[in-house]
Amino acid sequence: MRIMKVEKTLVSTNRQAELGHKPLLVVRDKAGATPLVAVDAIGCVPGDWVICVSSSAAREAAGSKSFPSDLTIVGIIDHWNPEDAPAGA
Amino acid sequence: MRIMKVEKTLVSTNRQAELGHKPLLVVRDKAGATPLVAVDAIGCVPGDWVICVSSSAAREAAGSKSFPSDLTIVGIIDHWNPEDAPAGA
Amino acid sequence: MRIMKVEKTLVSTNRQAELGHKPLLVVRDKAGATPLVAVDAIGCVPGDWVICVSSSAAREAAGSKSFPSDLTIVGIIDHWNPEDAPAGA
Amino acid sequence: MRIMKVEKTLVSTNRQAELGHKPLLVVRDKAGATPLVAVDAIGCVPGDWVICVSSSAAREAAGSKSFPSDLTIVGIIDHWNPEDAPAGA
Amino acid sequence: MRIMKVEKTLVSTNRQAELGHKPLLVVRDKAGATPLVAVDAIGCVPGDWVICVSSSAAREAAGSKSFPSDLTIVGIIDHWNPEDAPAGA
Numbered sequence: 001m002r003i004m005k006v007e008k009t010l011v012s013t014n015r016q017a018e019l020g021h022k023p024l025l026v027v028r029d030k031a032g033a034t035p036l037v038a039v040d041a042i043g044c045v046p047g048d049w050v051i052c053v054s055s056s057a058a059r060e061a062a063g064s065k066s067f068p069s070d071l072t073i074v075g076i077i078d079h080w081n082p083e084d085a086p087a088g089a
Numbered sequence: 090m091r092i093m094k095v096e097k098t099l100v101s102t103n104r105q106a107e108l109g110h111k112p113l114l115v116v117r118d119k120a121g122a123t124p125l126v127a128v129d130a131i132g133c134v135p136g137d138w139v140i141c142v143s144s145s146a147a148r149e150a151a152g153s154k155s156f157p158s159d160l161t162i163v164g165i166i167d168h169w170n171p172e173d174a175p176a177g178a
Numbered sequence: 179m180r181i182m183k184v185e186k187t188l189v190s191t192n193r194q195a196e197l198g199h200k201p202l203l204v205v206r207d208k209a210g211a212t213p214l215v216a217v218d219a220i221g222c223v224p225g226d227w228v229i230c231v232s233s234s235a236a237r238e239a240a241g242s243k244s245f246p247s248d249l250t251i252v253g254i255i256d257h258w259n260p261e262d263a264p265a266g267a
Numbered sequence: 268m269r270i271m272k273v274e275k276t277l278v279s280t281n282r283q284a285e286l287g288h289k290p291l292l293v294v295r296d297k298a299g300a301t302p303l304v305a306v307d308a309i310g311c312v313p314g315d316w317v318i319c320v321s322s323s324a325a326r327e328a329a330g331s332k333s334f335p336s337d338l339t340i341v342g343i344i345d346h347w348n349p350e351d352a353p354a355g356a
Numbered sequence: 357m358r359i360m361k362v363e364k365t366l367v368s369t370n371r372q373a374e375l376g377h378k379p380l381l382v383v384r385d386k387a388g389a390t391p392l393v394a395v396d397a398i399g400c401v402p403g404d405w406v407i408c409v410s411s412s413a414a415r416e417a418a419g420s421k422s423f424p425s426d427l428t429i430v431g432i433i434d435h436w437n438p439e440d441a442p443a444g445a
Contacts, residue, residue: 001291001304001338012140015164016130016150024090024140024164029301034118037090037140041283051279051291051304053335056145056234056323056412061283061335068142068150068163071090074335075282075291101229104253105219105239113179113229113253123207126179126229145234145323145412157231157239157252160179190407193431194397194417202357202407202431212385215357215407234323234412246409246417246430249357268380268393268427296390308372318368318380318393320424323412328372328424341424342371342380 003080004029006048006073010037018068025073027052030082038071049080092169093118095137095162099126107157114162116141119171127160138169181258182207184226184251188215196246203251205230208260216249227258270347271296273315273340277304285335292340294319297349305338316347359436360385362404362429366393374424381429383408386438394427405436 004027012024023040027050038052039062050073053061062069093116101113112129116139127141128151139162142150151158182205190202201218205228216230217240228251231239240247271294279291290307294317305319306329317340320328329336360383368380379396383406394408395418406429409417418425 001336003293003302003304010140011167012164013167014131015140018150019163026092035092037092042281051277051282053337054144055321055325055337057326057335057337058144059146060333061285066149068146068161069090070142070144070146072335074286075279078278078280099229100256101253102256103220104229107239108252115181124181126181143233147233148235155238157235157250158179159231159233159235188407189434190431191434192398193407196417197430204359213359215359232411236411237413244416246413246428247357248409248411248413268425270382270391270393309370318366318371320426322410322414322426324415324424324426327422328374339424341375342368345367345369 001074002029002052002054003077004036004038004050004052005082006044006046006050007035008046016068018066022062027073036071038073039067039069040073042073042076044073044076049077049082051075051077090163091118091141091143092166093125093127093139093141094171095133095135095139096124097135105157107155111151116160116162125160127162128156128158129162131162131165133162133165138166138171140164140166179252180207180230180232181255182214182216182228182230183260184222184224184228185213186224194246196244200240205249205251214249216251217245217247218251220251220254222251222254227255227260229253229255268341269296269319269321270344271303271305271317271319273311273313273317274302275313283335285333289329294338294340303338305340306334306336307340309340309343311340311343316344318342318344357430358385358408358410359433360392360394360406360408362400362402362406363391364402372424374422378418383429392427394429395423395425396429398429398432400429400432405433405438407431407433
């Protein structure tokens with residue numbers, strides 16, 4: 001699983017019906033990294049450091065085997081110091 | 090899921106029957122990045138910023154479990170400013 | 179899906195029985211890139227630019243759910259100009 | 268599978284019920300690399316060099332097909348000298 | 357599939373029962389690259405250039421759908437000249 005920071009909600013009015021109304025959040029693993037989109041299965045707010053599961057496990061974690069997710073937030077980290085990730089990482 | 094920009098339609102006359110007539114689009118996550126091919130399950134036009142799902146979820150999102158896709162467009166983003174992705178990303 | 183160029187056939191006499199006699203081709207997404215091996219489900223020749231599907235979809239695209247493939251060629255691109263991929267990609 | 272070093276336990280009080288009480292460990296494949304989170308299915312301690320399985324195999328390795336893991340520790344390496352991985356790796 | 361070179365056997369006494377006694381080999385795609393661990397389903401010796409399958413196909417290739425592998429050796433390449441991979445790769 002990846003450690004990522006929640007930035008904001010992503011608005012997509014024209015979306016597949018299977019996505020339902022689950023919130024889609026923009027997440028990044030560090031400043032300057034390429035942003036990704038994760039399904040929120042927990043209830044996060046911007047600024048939270050979260051645990052994101054990818055691969056086939058992201059589907060069921062998002063609610064069902066047919067949910068079209070490849071990145072789902074499954075936990076909020078109690079305390080995370082990004083400085084633990086060296087600058088050269 | 091990844092945030093990508095639609096560039097154009099990809100023409101492939103000689104293709105597997107399972108791909109059917111679903112549009113195949115060339116997408117990139119930023120200028121200069123390696124282009125990828127996504128199945129369009131929504132109805133996009135060049136220039137749209139879209140949400141692409143990869144991994145096993147891309148198959149069912151493209152229409153059925155046996156659809157040979159590993160990247161499927163599942164939503165169009167209402168407003169996306171690529172500048173949100175720092176130059177160093 | 180990825181856009182790759184077919185280079186040559188890969189000979190592997192000592193191989194798993196499940197691979198059968200399906201051709202294995204060496205493919206690269208651009209000159210200098212790490213070569214990968216793809217199962218040819220279409221009938222390509224060296225020099226073709228092709229669409230390769232990865233992930234779990236590569237198995238069924240190669241012929242059956244139990245086929246041990248993680249990269250399968252599912253289409254030949256009619257016209258592809260690699261210059262479309264900027265040098266800095 | 269990847270060779271990674273266990274750093275510490277990750278505390279996530281607000282987590283999906285499916286994660287249960289399985290320990291979540293912070294792992295890195297070398298100093299300075301981006302940290303990842305793995306489910307411990309073996310019983311490791313910080314400093315152990317371990318074998319981590321990813322992709323869909325990580326789910327069942329973590330206990331069941333519905334376990335939301337994409338990285339699970341499946342073995343502890345008896346002896347591992349990270350110097351085997353050249354500095355330029 | 358990836359083209360990798362077998363380096364040596366990896367010893368892991370404390371491992372998941374599902375791994376059984378299948379040999380685990382350290383493989384690299386080129387000198388200096390990060391080493392990975394593959395399950396040997398063919399019978400290789402150090403120095404062999406092999407074809408490794410990843411993703412969900414690695415599980416069944418290793419013997420059964422419940423085998424916890426994400427990288428399995430499915431063939432030995434008859435002749436491989438790593439010089440085919442340009443230095444800048």
